[in-house]
Amino acid sequence: MAFVLTFLLRRLSQGIVIVLLVGFVIFSLLRIVPGDPVRIMVGPMATEEQVEQIAEELGLRDPLPVQFGRYLSDLARGDLGNSFIKATSGASVAGGRDDGSAARAQVLDLIVAAIPFSALLAGLGVLLALIFSIPLGIAAGLYPNGWIGRATFAISSVFVSLPNIWLGILLILIISVQLGWLPAIGYKGVAYAVLPAIVLAVELSAVIVRALASSVAATMQENFVQAGIVRGLTMRHMITHHVLRNSAIPMLNLFGAQLGGLLLGSLFVVEYIFNYPGLGLLTVNAVFQRDFPVIQGVAILTTAVLVLINILVDLISAGIDRRLQY
């Protein structure tokens, strides 16, 4: 058990450094690029003095390290700051009068409100992808040169070549506009998550199916499979008890390193296409409105989640295979 503890401590401290680093990079990037958020907040009619006054109040004219330090100490207390643009009521307060920071929504609240939508979409997408990929990937791994192996290769080649934006629009056009089977734009119930989830699932399946197939195929070549058969175990027993277990480790690593990023990236794009009110749409809109606190909050949060997923995956793989001790 001591091993697990030192492992966790080391990886967590590394993870914190990574999150801080990413936070600082995004933080500085947002402040060196052209485009003054205060100008967008107060609108075109405000005078130069008013702009300076508000920037001063928000602390935007202090040196960068000072600003970042202040941000971190707020962050430690669970405060991600207030949105520059969004009001607590949900309406946009940009371009109007400044009614004090009290009226501006907490970034944390905005993120917390968006998470359930993104989680539903991501969960549904992963579920669909697994339902599709696991049987197909295992079958293709067992018979890599049979028709099922070839068909699986063809399907995953097509899936990986479908740009998610195009697939999303095609699904809207065919399923929603022409056939009228499912709603597409916005969110008024779980049905609105189905089409975007299909787009996610197609993207994930392309990667999962091929990785699973080659992992199973490689495990089938191992000596212990033949040894098990010679010792009188059935092929079915070998596959369900030994081959799949050994194939699971590369899959877990794939889930951590690659799929986490892939899922997050496509989530953002898909939410934008379908105008689905999750984290992605929140962020894309924040970028257009130069709403720095929201962008920073999402960047730090998502990086932290990715780092945590990676640590978790390493822990679980060490649990499955005791030889992998980090």
Added chain:
Amino acid sequence: MSGLSSQFWHSVNGRMLRAAWARPQFKVALVFLIALIALAVLLPMLSSVSATTISVRDRFAPPVLWEGGTASHLFGTDQLGRDLLLRSLIGLRNALVIGVVSVFGMFVLGALIGIISGYRGGIVDTVLMRITDAQMSIPVIILAITILGVSRPTPFSVILVLILAGWPTYARVIRSVTLTESRKEFVRAAKIIGAGPLRIMFRHIAPNILPPVAFIAVLDVARMMIFEAIFGFIGIGIQPPVPTFGNILADGTKYLINAWWITVVPGLFLFAALISLNLIGSALESARNDVLGGRNQ
């Protein structure tokens, strides 16, 4: 065959290319891709109209096989009467250039960092690999929309963002190749003869890094083309009036119900290019396995 080329065909890179060429999917996809590129380069040059010629009279013309389509616009026109075939081909050309240049950039950067990290080892290696880890934990799309969204996007900045997001994979793979290569006989022999570290890194180790990353690079060109389309679609890619897949698709969504072809046609061209790249990439991957033997490395 001249001495130089026969030397090439027997090197590890030459053997990998021959193994790939032996696969039918590689040949078919390569020929198809070259034909597509030739079309994308030649047709806009030969055509009398340009991809940005606006012609209000011709707007919303469907493809030729549908009712109301004309032979002068085989794949129809968009909301401003611009020819969709030409726009798709120029979009393809732009996407390919962005994809190839950015992958080349991430390969060069990754190779530099990977070779130095793997060859020097020690503290240099630790620091460089920590940076690589950190970079890999940032989701590309967040980095991209932050940088491109708040600055004015140009082809150059799009390429820069893609390089920034993509180099760590190359650094990692090339580092591990360098680690195994630098323990081999011929590197030790070169050291004994008195070759310096720079000569060993770039003359002896560098030629062996291609097989493990060639397929990643080809697949990445396809991935980067998708990213370029996504950026254009969100409005943070190359800006109109330059046609890109992203901004044509974004236009198309506004007229989805009455003019589906504005979205469908460019997507078909992008899909055709992507699937041939992906087939070439996976043929190279199998070829690598044939040449190097074994799946990992």
